Amino acid sequence: MPEHPGTPLLEVEGLGIRFGGLHAVRDVTASLPPERITAIIGPNGAGKSTFFNLISGFYAPTSGRIRFQGEDITRLKTHQVVGRGIARTFQTTTIYKELSVLDNAMIGHRVRTRSGLWDALLRTGREQRDERESRDGAMRALERVGLAGQAGRPAGALTQEGQKRVGIAMALSSDPRLLLLDEPAAGMNPEETVNLMGLIRELVGGGLTVALVEHKMSLVMGLADEIVVLHHGQKIAQGTPGEVSRDPAVIEAYLGGHAHGGQMGQPGAAGSGASGTEEGAHA
Amino acid sequence: MTILFQQLSNALALGGVYALVALGLTLVYGVMRVPNFAHGGLYMLGAYFAYAALNSLGVGYVPALILAAVAVAGLAALLERLVFYPLRNAPHVHAMIAAIGVLFFFEAVVQLIWGADFKQIAEPVPGILNLGGVVITWQRLIVIAASVLVMLGLNFFLKRTLTGATIEAMSQNREGARLVGINVNRVGMLTFAISGALAAVAAALIAPIVSVAPSMGEVMNLKVFAIIILGGMGSVPGAIVGAFLLAFAEVFGGFYINLDFADVIGFAALVIVLAIRPQGLFRRGT
Amino acid sequence: MTRSGFKPGPLVWVAVFALAALLPLLQPGGFVLDVAINVMIWSMVAYGLNVMLGYTGQLPLAHAGFFGIGAYTVGILTLKQGWNFWLAWPAAIVICALGGLLLGLVAFRTKGDAFSIFTLGVGVIIALVINKWDSLTGGNDGLNGVPPASSLFGIDFSRSANFYYVALAALALTVLIVARTRQSVFGRSLVAIRGGEDLARSAGIDVYSHKLRALMLSTAIAGLAGGVYAAYVGFLGSAVAGPTTTFTVLLYLLVGGVGTLAGPLLGTGIVYVALQFLKGLQDYQYIVFGPLLVLLVLFAPQGLAGLWDRAQARRVQARAERAVDHA
Numbered sequence: 001m002p003e004h005p006g007t008p009l010l011e012v013e014g015l016g017i018r019f020g021g022l023h024a025v026r027d028v029t030a031s032l033p034p035e036r037i038t039a040i041i042g043p044n045g046a047g048k049s050t051f052f053n054l055i056s057g058f059y060a061p062t063s064g065r066i067r068f069q070g071e072d073i074t075r076l077k078t079h080q081v082v083g084r085g086i087a088r089t090f091q092t093t094t095i096y097k098e099l100s101v102l103d104n105a106m107i108g109h110r111v112r113t114r115s116g117l118w119d120a121l122l123r124t125g126r127e128q129r130d131e132r133e134s135r136d137g138a139m140r141a142l143e144r145v146g147l148a149g150q151a152g153r154p155a156g157a158l159t160q161e162g163q164k165r166v167g168i169a170m171a172l173s174s175d176p177r178l179l180l181l182d183e184p185a186a187g188m189n190p191e192e193t194v195n196l197m198g199l200i201r202e203l204v205g206g207g208l209t210v211a212l213v214e215h216k217m218s219l220v221m222g223l224a225d226e227i228v229v230l231h232h233g234q235k236i237a238q239g240t241p242g243e244v245s246r247d248p249a250v251i252e253a254y255l256g257g258h259a260h261g262g263q264m265g266q267p268g269a270a271g272s273g274a275s276g277t278e279e280g281a282h283a
Numbered sequence: 284m285t286i287l288f289q290q291l292s293n294a295l296a297l298g299g300v301y302a303l304v305a306l307g308l309t310l311v312y313g314v315m316r317v318p319n320f321a322h323g324g325l326y327m328l329g330a331y332f333a334y335a336a337l338n339s340l341g342v343g344y345v346p347a348l349i350l351a352a353v354a355v356a357g358l359a360a361l362l363e364r365l366v367f368y369p370l371r372n373a374p375h376v377h378a379m380i381a382a383i384g385v386l387f388f389f390e391a392v393v394q395l396i397w398g399a400d401f402k403q404i405a406e407p408v409p410g411i412l413n414l415g416g417v418v419i420t421w422q423r424l425i426v427i428a429a430s431v432l433v434m435l436g437l438n439f440f441l442k443r444t445l446t447g448a449t450i451e452a453m454s455q456n457r458e459g460a461r462l463v464g465i466n467v468n469r470v471g472m473l474t475f476a477i478s479g480a481l482a483a484v485a486a487a488l489i490a491p492i493v494s495v496a497p498s499m500g501e502v503m504n505l506k507v508f509a510i511i512i513l514g515g516m517g518s519v520p521g522a523i524v525g526a527f528l529l530a531f532a533e534v535f536g537g538f539y540i541n542l543d544f545a546d547v548i549g550f551a552a553l554v555i556v557l558a559i560r561p562q563g564l565f566r567r568g569t
Numbered sequence: 570m571t572r573s574g575f576k577p578g579p580l581v582w583v584a585v586f587a588l589a590a591l592l593p594l595l596q597p598g599g600f601v602l603d604v605a606i607n608v609m610i611w612s613m614v615a616y617g618l619n620v621m622l623g624y625t626g627q628l629p630l631a632h633a634g635f636f637g638i639g640a641y642t643v644g645i646l647t648l649k650q651g652w653n654f655w656l657a658w659p660a661a662i663v664i665c666a667l668g669g670l671l672l673g674l675v676a677f678r679t680k681g682d683a684f685s686i687f688t689l690g691v692g693v694i695i696a697l698v699i700n701k702w703d704s705l706t707g708g709n710d711g712l713n714g715v716p717p718a719s720s721l722f723g724i725d726f727s728r729s730a731n732f733y734y735v736a737l738a739a740l741a742l743t744v745l746i747v748a749r750t751r752q753s754v755f756g757r758s759l760v761a762i763r764g765g766e767d768l769a770r771s772a773g774i775d776v777y778s779h780k781l782r783a784l785m786l787s788t789a790i791a792g793l794a795g796g797v798y799a800a801y802v803g804f805l806g807s808a809v810a811g812p813t814t815t816f817t818v819l820l821y822l823l824v825g826g827v828g829t830l831a832g833p834l835l836g837t838g839i840v841y842v843a844l845q846f847l848k849g850l851q852d853y854q855y856i857v858f859g860p861l862l863v864l865l866v867l868f869a870p871q872g873l874a875g876l877w878d879r880a881q882a883r884r885v886q887a888r889a890e891r892a893v894d895h896a
Binding site: 312318366369370373374375376377378379380381383384385386387388389390391392394395501505508509512516547550551553554557558561 | 622626628675676678679681682683685686687689690691693694697812813816819823853854855856858859860861862863865866867870
């Protein structure tokens with residue numbers, strides 16, 4: 001197994017959140033190595049999206065700590081978390097469909113600008129500089145996801161895959177060190193999924209760290225350097241794809257009880273051509 | 284001590300009326316996610332329909348109350364079909380604005396037909412009841428008894444009948460109701476009808492105590508909205524508790540503080556509560 | 570759809586205001602001028618509301634209250650304290666902005682419907698306090714004899730024809746402020762909030778502070794309009810601060826087009842002028858307005874400016890299709 005280079009970018013320690021009596025996430029301790037792709041997987045309702053919501057400051061954890069680049073960010077608000085360098089996308093194509101692709105990306109750059117209402121009313125130098133920088137920053141992000149040519153189009157007019165890229169561009173505009181992708185391949189056909197995997201690899205090649213929640217095992221097995229498995233809100237395994245897929249606890253979680261199995265064993269998992277749940281899990 | 288008991292009976296009667304009006308509003312919000320600003324208008328119409336039935340048709344108090352309830356229920360169902368159903372997927376603000384339009388329309392029409400001045404409805408059982416020095420008018424007793432009865436009936440309907448259970452299920456989870464194959468459309472209309480009937484009954488009950496005027500709907504509107512925000516929007520027990528809390532705050536606050544501002548006490552309470560608990564008193568925060 | 574609405578360029582706006590500036594030369598007093606000044610006052614309130622509803626996607630229902638606070642501030646300071654209008658007016662604007670800040674600090678703890686209902690409650694409280702605080706506001710009797718704006722640079726603003734220019738300048742300033750806000754980095758963040766608060770938050774926008782500042786701007790504009798109203802009308806009654814006024818302004822905004830720059834002026838002008846022809850209907854205006862509000866949100870939620878926009882888009886598309894046919 002390759003050693004993780006350097007110290008982890010993000011560490012969570014004993015992280016948990018309760019909704020009423022329900023522990024959606026419970027005592028999770030994990031870390032994300034820098035400039036790697038970490039996938040968070042688990043059966044439905046395992047707390048994957050909640051885990052993302054905790055990291056990005058959408059939910060305040062009821063226990064535990066989150067450290068990013070050595071700094072404690074547990075109690076920060078979402079926009080402050082983005083400011084520190086953690087950006088995210090949503091499960092569905094949640095973007096501003098009625099705005100232009102460029103506007104979407106410029107909104108993502110807002111966190112890097114300081115202009116307020118007075119700057120707007122007085123058209124100050126800062127306002128003009130911020131506007132220019134927003135535009136440049138947004139265009140750079142659009143170039144990274146390959147949408148620079150469509151900057152002027154309404155975002156809603158793009159294909160499903162295009163809209164996903166807009167969402168990623170919006171996140172990239174904020175100049176993140178860590179990008180959280182929530183089911184990036186949902187609703188995509190195999191070809192689009194392959195394109196998306198290429199894009200994610202490129203981004204990581206450029207120095208970005210990526211964490212993603214995904215159901216499509218082909219994508220997870222083919223892309224992730226590291227996998228964290230959640231089950232009933234708790235971490236049951238962490239390791240390389242190979243390690244995780246041999247882990248008895250993981251296999252049990254995906255096969256045992258009433259869990260929604262299937263997902264782990266989608267056809268084409270890990271490129272082994274395996275199909276059916278059992279083979280998929282062992283792939 | 285006697286005064287205290289008298290205030291208590293006033294507060295109970297007022298709370299019963301608030302509860303009936305607020306229950307309809309909270310059910311509609313729970314099922315349709317529509318903040319129905321026209322609800323106060325339905326309440327006001329209920330009072331006028333009862334007034335008209337008493338004076339023009341010459342029927343008794345109870346038939347007038349029932350007629351008003353049926354008429355307003357029909358009108359509310361119609362409203363759901365014509366206005367709120369088509370707007371179910373539009374931004375929330377749209378339904379809210381439409382409801383405001385309906386409220387003002389009702390008010391203007393009533394003013395055109397019956398005029399802007401106060402109307403009186405005679406008490407069906409005039410006189411007072413003397414309970415060891417505590418004096419209660421019969422009408423207040425009727426209001427308390429009838430509103431408790433109606434609430435029990437509503438509870439039975441929601442808990443024990445399939446349709447009622449559907450309404451409750453939907454108010455808790457619209458998607459879930461759709462999944463189990465409940466006809467969401469029909470339920471919305473029925474909920475509106477029930478909310479209209481509840482508002483009309485409340486209006487006909489309180490009308491002999493207060494006067495009937497076109498503006499009564501607007502005032503009631505604001506109060507019941509305060510109630511359901513306090514109780515947590517969509518919550519049935521929250522609406523009942525909120526209604527009695529507001530009634531007690533108004534009656535005792537008005538008595539011990541200043542009658543002029545009795546109507547504002549509810550809002551003052553609302554402002555304070557929301558400042559501390561934005562999600563209302565009875566909803567668990569996340 | 571970029572939500573541009575009917576979007577006249579800066580030149581069109583300059584032309585509109587230049588033409589409007591000629592009005593007193595043709596009609597130095599009387600009915601037309603009175604209607605024009607009223608339209609300007611109420612469209613300013615509509616612009617203020619539009620900052621919230623149109624650009625930020627929040628519907629506050631306390632705007633008449635802030636209009637009332639602005640009007641009564643000017644009225645009380647000039648009538649009772651002997652202040653100069655030109656000092657009382659800015660004071661009114663500042664007070665309304667601070668009032669907006671206070672309201673927002675509490676009200677933005679709620680969201681969506683609850684926010685609207687909460688602010689409606691605050692609006693009612695403001696109107697009620699104005700109505701009951703006899704010693705300060707004259708209570709039910711109102712505030713009679715608010716002096717007109719005092720002379721400045723030797724211009725006598727007690728004459729309607731001259732005061733007209735004060736209202737016109739205030740409106741021009743309002744339009745400029747709103748336009749600049751909309752087109753700024755700040756304004757783009759407001760539009761992001763309108764499109765979805767959670768998305769805006771995750772994009773890194775400090776939603777709370779943006780909403781707060783938008784509300785302050787919005788209530789400050791209501792106060793600006795209120796100040797003009799006080800000096801122009803000379804009499805203040807508490808009813809003007811009540812929810813009915815808020816809903817009437819909301820109607821103006823809807824007719825004109827929510828979220829557009831021309832909408833507030835367009836809607837106020839059309840509805841207000843139409844009302845002058847329906848004088849007999851005044852008490853019953855909501856027999857017409859009520860169903861009109863419903864029909865608008867059902868069939869033309871974009872308002873007139875939005876309809877224009879859609880017609881324009883159709884024309885462009887038709888031209889494109891013809892071009893394809895000919896090819």
